[in-house]
Amino acid sequence: MPELPEVESLRRMLLESARGRKIVAAAIREPRLRRTVADDFIRKITGRGIDAIDRRAKYLLLRLSGAATLLVHLGMSGSLTHRGKDFADLEFDPAHDHLRLELDDGSALVYNDPRRFGLMKLVDSFELDSVQELRGLGPEPLEDGFNPGYLFRATRRRRAAIKNLLMDQRIVAGIGNIYACEILFRCRIRPGRAAGRITRREAGLIASHTKRVLANAIGDGGTTFRNYRDSRGQPGRFAARLQVYGREDQPCYACGTPIKCRVLGQRSSFYCPKCQH
DNA sequence: CTTATGGCCTGTCAGC
DNA sequence: TGCTGACAGGCCATAA
Known part of the structure; x- marks a missing residue:
């Protein structure tokens, strides 16, 4: 599904709703995505602030406090929605809401992915360049390197x-x-x-x-x-x-x-x- | 090195 | 109505 424009649109919306927030709790309902979400994911992500949100190719990069970066890939059918009190109309989908991050303003980020081709991975911010998923990617099409x-x-x-x-x-x-x-x-x-x-x-x-x-x-x-x-x-x-x-x-x-x-x-x-x- | 293929998963839709 | 098969916007491992 989501190609660059979809991920970029998502990034811009999350800048408004999630940047500056702190992750106060996390829950995983189904860890088996493209790669199984790591055992220590919840322990490592809880308590971190969302400092910035970037994008590389079709990957969303949530820059967290404490030099951690959450890599998110939506695969074919993934979505990351922001659910606050004013968006209670968004239905819960117990079958495919795989992961939930509770934020300090009472809202939450929910990762839903029926086909589970997506990816949710916490990496060391200083080692982003050597992360397997990002290494070897070509130039961003909207930048000058693509000419x-x-x-x-x-x-x-x-x-x-x-x-x-x-x-x-x-x-x-x-x-x-x-x-x-x-x-x-x-x-x-x-x-x-x-x-x-x-x-x-x-x-x-x-x-x-x-x-x-x-x-x-x-x-x-x-x-x-x-x-x-x-x-x-x-x-x-x-x-x-x-x-x-x-x-x-x-x-x-x-x-x-x-x-x-x-x-x-x-x-x-x-x-x-x-x-x- | 390049290129082709199958696999991962579930949901949906067309055709029988 | 119910079943079956094909197909779906991604990526990776493997083989030729």
């Missing part, structure tokens, strides 16, 4: 589909299936094209459309295709702006040709057979 020259070089001599490279977190960090499809439509490039056949000019197009699409999606609070929810349980609004994702057989907004769907690297890839080459 036409970088992308052009990264695609040379690569026979894999350009879409697969865009989703490869070592090449560029934070893009998943939905945004890869949307970016390539806007570049008029077919998702299955070999990366090595991308021209220098096209690398420029991909870099600029990547930045534009992601920034617009963040502005819309992300995309809810199925079940993404923000920290208040609300869906993202970018779904209304999707041009190709999930639109198989429906007319292309640009030319009217039915959108096609084919599988690349086990993921559905949507494109317009007339607009994209």
